[in-house]
Amino acid sequence: MLSKGPNPQLNAGGELQHLLTLEGMPAAIIERILDTAVPFVSIAERDVKKVPLLRGKTVFNLFFENSTRTRTTFEIAAKRLSADVININVGVSSTSKGETLLDTIDNLVAMNADMFVVRHGQSGAPHLIAQHLSARQRSHIHVINAGDGRHAHPTQGLLDLFTIRHYKHEFSRLSVAIVGDVLHSRVARSLIHGLTTMGVPEIRAIGPHTLLPTAVEKMGVRVFHDMKTGLAGCDVIVMLRLQTERMKGSLLPSAGEFFKHYGLTADKLALAKPDAIVMHPGPMNRGVEIDSAVADGKHSVILPQVTFGIAVRMAVMSILAGG
Amino acid sequence: MPTEGPHGRMPEGLPDAERALAALADKMRGAVAVDAKLIGIYSGGAWLAERLAALLPGEHPVGFIDVSFYRDDYGQKGLRAKVETTTLPFEVEGSRIVLIDDVLYTGRSVRAAINELFDYGRPERIELAVLVDRGGRELPIEATYVGARVAVGRELSVVLNRAGDRFELSVEPTTSAPRA
Numbered sequence: 001m002l003s004k005g006p007n008p009q010l011n012a013g014g015e016l017q018h019l020l021t022l023e024g025m026p027a028a029i030i031e032r033i034l035d036t037a038v039p040f041v042s043i044a045e046r047d048v049k050k051v052p053l054l055r056g057k058t059v060f061n062l063f064f065e066n067s068t069r070t071r072t073t074f075e076i077a078a079k080r081l082s083a084d085v086i087n088i089n090v091g092v093s094s095t096s097k098g099e100t101l102l103d104t105i106d107n108l109v110a111m112n113a114d115m116f117v118v119r120h121g122q123s124g125a126p127h128l129i130a131q132h133l134s135a136r137q138r139s140h141i142h143v144i145n146a147g148d149g150r151h152a153h154p155t156q157g158l159l160d161l162f163t164i165r166h167y168k169h170e171f172s173r174l175s176v177a178i179v180g181d182v183l184h185s186r187v188a189r190s191l192i193h194g195l196t197t198m199g200v201p202e203i204r205a206i207g208p209h210t211l212l213p214t215a216v217e218k219m220g221v222r223v224f225h226d227m228k229t230g231l232a233g234c235d236v237i238v239m240l241r242l243q244t245e246r247m248k249g250s251l252l253p254s255a256g257e258f259f260k261h262y263g264l265t266a267d268k269l270a271l272a273k274p275d276a277i278v279m280h281p282g283p284m285n286r287g288v289e290i291d292s293a294v295a296d297g298k299h300s301v302i303l304p305q306v307t308f309g310i311a312v313r314m315a316v317m318s319i320l321a322g323g
Numbered sequence: 324m325p326t327e328g329p330h331g332r333m334p335e336g337l338p339d340a341e342r343a344l345a346a347l348a349d350k351m352r353g354a355v356a357v358d359a360k361l362i363g364i365y366s367g368g369a370w371l372a373e374r375l376a377a378l379l380p381g382e383h384p385v386g387f388i389d390v391s392f393y394r395d396d397y398g399q400k401g402l403r404a405k406v407e408t409t410t411l412p413f414e415v416e417g418s419r420i421v422l423i424d425d426v427l428y429t430g431r432s433v434r435a436a437i438n439e440l441f442d443y444g445r446p447e448r449i450e451l452a453v454l455v456d457r458g459g460r461e462l463p464i465e466a467t468y469v470g471a472r473v474a475v476g477r478e479l480s481v482v483l484n485r486a487g488d489r490f491e492l493s494v495e496p497t498t499s500a501p502r503a
Contacts, residue, residue: 032404035405035406036402036406038406038408039389039391039392039406039407039408039409041408042408042409042410043392046442046443047443047444048442048443050442051392051393051442052392052393052438053392053397053402318392318402319401319402322397322398322400322401322402
């Protein structure tokens with residue numbers, strides 16, 4: 001479904017037209033999004049948490065997969081930009097009556113949509129929508145990928161980068177460890193691309209053989225199979241959600257076994273730098289990939305990630321819609 | 324004849340920025356409420372607000388405002404490349420405020436700034452102080468205090484520069500970037 005060739009998320013002038021992936025995204029654009037998100041953080045601290053940038057625009061949240069946090073933060077972001085937001089939970093809507101994805105899009109275009117925020121179980125679905133819009137001469141409508149299959153979750157990657165920069169101030173001297181189910185994680189993939197582009201010198205992936213994709217080393221990542229060596233001296237620890245539905249296969253013995261080896265406890269955290277931060281994209285499985293004491297401890301920046309996620313999504317939307 | 328200044332073409336008649344600042348401070352001295360808060364519009368107005376706070380008697384709290392999220396040309400020109408964080412370390416509600424900008428031209432930045440301020444609270448009064456008024460208004464907005472007036476053609480932008488701790492004015496060809 002993914003076509004090669006020029007980066008389809010940039011227009012002829014090299015400006016951001018859609019946000020589909022962090023792979024191949026120029027550092028200058030990532031930096032601009034992170035910089036623009038800074039003033040949006042303080043907008044959220046006002047009594048009036050709204051600015052008029054997207055007044056009169058209509059944003060469709062198209063979620064073909066369940067998500068509460070991501071959909072809610074996109075909805076809040078669009079509303080704080082004064083857009084009108086329509087949430088469509090497609091899983092229980094027209095597609096169950098047989099309508100195709102692109103027919104759904106055409107119908108929403110006929111309702112004068114300005115932006116689609118798309119989550120889909122199939123990798124490449126947001127890309128397909130972007131191509132379809134451009135084939136229909138609807139290039140003024142923007143597409144934001146809110147997570148597609150195992151492929152990408154670029155706004156999560158951006159908010160992770162924002163969080164790391166917020167606490168660590170720069171990227172060029174960091175060691176970042178990504179722990180757990182990297183194989184199934186679009187969050188990990190987007191973050192690795194973003195960290196690489198922003199010049200993070202050491203990216204580590206820690207997990208059992210069965211949950212680390214074989215291609216991860218080609219992405220410039222050092223692979224570890226035990227926490228002791230993997231966490232030693234790192235600045236940032238990103239815990240991934242163990243997708244418990246994966247447990248049904250033969251990938252993992254049990255949640256308890258996983259926690260014993262790869263769950264982040266205070267003991268394991270002590271191997272990292274004393275000022276290390278702990279991140280998690282949510283939703284967390286307490287006692288599976290992370291111990292409650294760590295999740296709620298002083299190294300944890302898991303809740304600030306959620307707050308920053310809204311500001312980052314406001315930045316992306318306002319850069320896209322400004323055209 | 325136009326002369327070459329350190330920051331580009333300097334046509335005759337462009338006032339000296341330091342003298343304009345002194346003139347502006349003279350007009351504000353005694354006229355601005357003792358409890359007035361100074362709010363500079365990024366970037367030139369922000370520099371100016373800091374200088375004025377030092378020149379005016381009393382203690383005037385200083386804040387900074389970036390109007391990028393309130394500009395009316397967002398739909399045509401998009402978001403500015405660099406947006407600063409608006410920082411108002413005081414209550415806007417019930418306050419007497421002097422908005423400060425370097426160049427008053429169309430009035431659109433001031434309109435945006437006033438709109439933004441009202442999202443922080445309902446000020447008791449807003450006045451406007453500008454270093455240079457170049458005319459050309461497109462909105463019914465006038466400054467309360469003006470340092471100097473200049474006549475410059477539409478093809479030129481008047482720009483405030485900082486050279487060390489001194490201000491200088493220069494002109495640049497008008498680009499498609501959002502105007503003051």
